Amino acid sequence: MADTITDPTGAATATSNAVQLSGVTKRFGDVVAVDDLDLSITDGEFFSLLGPSGCGKTTTLRMIAGLELPTQGSVKIHGEEMGLRPPNKRPVNTVFQSYALFPHMDVRANVGFGLEMRKVDKAERDEQIAWAIDLVEMGGMGHRKPGQLSGGQQQRVALARALVNRPEVLLLDEPLGALDLKLRQQMQTELKNLQREVGITFVYVTHDQEEAVTMSDRIGVMHEGRLLQVDTPEAIYERPTTRFVADFIGRTNFLEATVAGRDEVVLANGDRLRLSSDHADGTAVAVTVRPERLTVHGRGQAPDDQHRIDGVLESAVYLGNAIIYTISIDWMRLEVRCPATLAGHRRSAGDDVTVSFEPEHASVVVG
Amino acid sequence: MTEVATPGLELQAERAESRRGFLLGLPAVVYLVVFFVIPLGIVIAYSFATRTRTGRTELRDWNLEAYERLGESVVRAVAFRSLWIAVASTLICLALAYPLAYFISTRKPATRNLLLVAVMIPFWSNFLIRTYAWRVLLDSDGLFTRVAAEVGFGDGRILFTNKAVILGLVYGYLPFMVLPLYAAIERIDWSLVEGARDLYASGWAAFRRVVWPLSKPGVIAGSILVFVPSFGAYVTPAILGGNKKGLVGSYIVDQFMDARNGPLGASLSVMVLAVMLIGTLVYFRQGGRNL
Numbered sequence A: 001m002a003d004t005i006t007d008p009t010g011a012a013t014a015t016s017n018a019v020q021l022s023g024v025t026k027r028f029g030d031v032v033a034v035d036d037l038d039l040s041i042t043d044g045e046f047f048s049l050l051g052p053s054g055c056g057k058t059t060t061l062r063m064i065a066g067l068e069l070p071t072q073g074s075v076k077i078h079g080e081e082m083g084l085r086p087p088n089k090r091p092v093n094t095v096f097q098s099y100a101l102f103p104h105m106d107v108r109a110n111v112g113f114g115l116e117m118r119k120v121d122k123a124e125r126d127e128q129i130a131w132a133i134d135l136v137e138m139g140g141m142g143h144r145k146p147g148q149l150s151g152g153q154q155q156r157v158a159l160a161r162a163l164v165n166r167p168e169v170l171l172l173d174e175p176l177g178a179l180d181l182k183l184r185q186q187m188q189t190e191l192k193n194l195q196r197e198v199g200i201t202f203v204y205v206t207h208d209q210e211e212a213v214t215m216s217d218r219i220g221v222m223h224e225g226r227l228l229q230v231d232t233p234e235a236i237y238e239r240p241t242t243r244f245v246a247d248f249i250g251r252t253n254f255l256e257a258t259v260a261g262r263d264e265v266v267l268a269n270g271d272r273l274r275l276s277s278d279h280a281d282g283t284a285v286a287v288t289v290r291p292e293r294l295t296v297h298g299r300g301q302a303p304d305d306q307h308r309i310d311g312v313l314e315s316a317v318y319l320g321n322a323i324i325y326t327i328s329i330d331w332m333r334l335e336v337r338c339p340a341t342l343a344g345h346r347r348s349a350g351d352d353v354t355v356s357f358e359p360e361h362a363s364v365v366v367g
Numbered sequence B: 001m002t003e004v005a006t007p008g009l010e011l012q013a014e015r016a017e018s019r020r021g022f023l024l025g026l027p028a029v030v031y032l033v034v035f036f037v038i039p040l041g042i043v044i045a046y047s048f049a050t051r052t053r054t055g056r057t058e059l060r061d062w063n064l065e066a067y068e069r070l071g072e073s074v075v076r077a078v079a080f081r082s083l084w085i086a087v088a089s090t091l092i093c094l095a096l097a098y099p100l101a102y103f104i105s106t107r108k109p110a111t112r113n114l115l116l117v118a119v120m121i122p123f124w125s126n127f128l129i130r131t132y133a134w135r136v137l138l139d140s141d142g143l144f145t146r147v148a149a150e151v152g153f154g155d156g157r158i159l160f161t162n163k164a165v166i167l168g169l170v171y172g173y174l175p176f177m178v179l180p181l182y183a184a185i186e187r188i189d190w191s192l193v194e195g196a197r198d199l200y201a202s203g204w205a206a207f208r209r210v211v212w213p214l215s216k217p218g219v220i221a222g223s224i225l226v227f228v229p230s231f232g233a234y235v236t237p238a239i240l241g242g243n244k245k246g247l248v249g250s251y252i253v254d255q256f257m258d259a260r261n262g263p264l265g266a267s268l269s270v271m272v273l274a275v276m277l278i279g280t281l282v283y284f285r286q287g288g289r290n291l
C-alpha cells in the first residue's frame, strides 16, 4: 500500500510506509497496554508517539522492534510482515530510554557491536564506527567506558550505536528524558538535524508535548492504549478532535456544547456557533479555543464577524511577554492570553468585557 | 561581625565518629585477633621452627627446612592431587550452578525466593551427616551404586575413589556457587540483553557477549568459595575417599598427629593459605575491573 503525499515543490510523490501497524493489540494479563492500533509511518518521516506515562508508547515501540509480540494484529516494516521475527532479524534499531549501553565495553565497542554481530569486516567496521562517533561529536572519547560519560554523552553513544547500522527505521524511547532542560532543548535540535542528514525514519516516543511539536513531521497522540489522533503538529494543536488531545497539547478552554446539525453547535448559554462536525445531532461536545486565539474587547466593541461572549474580567496576570486574563462568563471562566505589548492599555479586574474569536480558531471535540 | 571559622569543631566531630566506629567494631576485632590472628601467627612460627628427633616442635633455630620439604615428590603429589580435585569440583559446580542460577534469576520474584530457599535447604542439616549419607548411597549395594550400574556406568562402585570425593565436594559446595551466581545474574539489567538482541545478536551471542561477562564477578566469587574449601577439604575425603591417597587436608592432619612433624604441617598450611589468598586477590582484582 502506498500513500500519496505532496512534497514542497507541489508534485505528488508516491512513498511507501516504513512502518505499518494494523489492528495491533497487546495485553499483559488483564492490562490492555495497546488497544487495536492502526498506524502508518511514512518513509523518511520524523514521527512521534506522544502521550502520558503508561499509555502504551513503549509497548508499541517494542512491538515494532520485536522485543514484544502483539497479542493481535500485524506489524509490517517496508511492507514486509514481521510476524514472529526476533529483534536481531528486523531492520530497525532502538535507542532505549535507559540507553542500555554495555557497561563492560568502551564507546567504540558499544558503537561497533551491531556491525560486529553482522560480521562486517574489521576495516569497514572501524570506518563506520569513526563516522558514527564523529556524527554525534564524541570524537576522542572512543576508549571511555559508559560509566565514565555524562548522561548527555551516553545518550549520544546510544544514538551512534543505533545509527551506525543505518537501520531502515530508528526507534527512540524518550531518549532525552534523563537530560536536564537546557541539554534536552539542544539535543532536540541536533536530533532533528541528524534525522534530516541521515534520512532515516525516526519513530520517537515522548510524553513531552513541546518536544513532539518542535521535532516531528507528524505526531500520534496516545491515551490508555489507543491512538486518538495522528496529524501534523500544527493540526494537532489547531484542530484537535478529542478533549484529551486538546488538553494534552498546550492550554485550552472548553466550552460545553451540543451538536445541532452538520454545521452548528449550541453553547451552554444558547449561543449558536457555525462549526462543522461529524457528530450526530444532540451529541454532547465541547468547543475548544486556545487562550491566545481569544481577544478581549471593551463590552460591545468586538467585531461582528467574530463570535462574541460577554463577561467580566476577573484577574490579570503579567508574565513579561504576555498577560493572562481570567474572564468570567455566565457559566464558566475563560483564559485569554494577550501579547504583553498591549500592557499600555491593560484592563483591570472588574471591567465589563467582550471576548471574541474567529470561528476557524475553534474546534469541536468529544470525549 | 564576621562568623568565626571553627575547623576545630569539624575535627572533633570526625574524631567522635571514628571513636564510635572503633567501639562498634571492637568485639569482632577482639574475636578475630584471638581466634584468627594469634593462631595464624602460631602456625607461621611453627613453620620456621625446629623438629627434634623425638618429634617435638621447638621454637628455636629458625630455619626453612619445612619449606624445602614442600618440594619433595610425596608432598608435591599430595598438593597436585588436591589441586586437580578442587579444580574439577569447581568446574563441575560451575557447570551445574550456572544454568540453575540463570533459571532462578529469570523467574518471577516469588518463585525466585522459593527456589533460593530450596537451594539452601541442605544447610539445615549437618554437613558431616550429609556426607555420611553419601557413604550409604555409594555403598556397594547403595541406591546410587545400583542405579549407576543399571544405567550402564560399569559396576557403579565409586566409594573410596577420587570420583566419590569430587561428588561429595560438588554436593557440599554447590550452594556456594549458586548463590553468588544468582546474585550476579539477577543484577544484570535485562535491557542490556534486549539492546544486544536489537543490535543483531542471536540469543547465544547476547549471552556470550553480555550476560557472561557481566556475571563474571559471580563466577569468580562462586569459584573461590568452592575452590578454597575443596582444596583444603578434610571431612569429605576422609569419609568418601578413604585414606589410601592423601589430600592436603588429611596430609596436614597426619603431620601434626601421626608423623609428629609440626613444622611440615605448618608450612603446608601456609602454602594452602597462600594459594587461597592469591585466589581471593585475583577475585578482587577482577571484581574491581568489572564493576
Ligand SMILES: Nc1ncnc2c1ncn2[C@@H]1O[C@H](COP(=O)(O)OP(=O)(O)O)[C@@H](O)[C@H]1O
Pocket: A028, A031, A032, A033, A051, A052, A053, A054, A055, A056, A057, A058, A059, A060
Ligand atoms: N511487561 C509488562 N507486564 C505487565 N504490564 C506491562 C508490561 N509492560 C507494560 N505494561 C503495562 O502496559 C501499560 C503501558 O505501558 P508502557 O507501554 O510502558 O507505557 P508508556 O511507555 O507509554 O509509559 C502500562 O499500564 C504498563 O503497566
Ligand SMILES: [Mg+2]
Pocket: A054, A057, A058, A059
Ligand atoms: Mg515508556
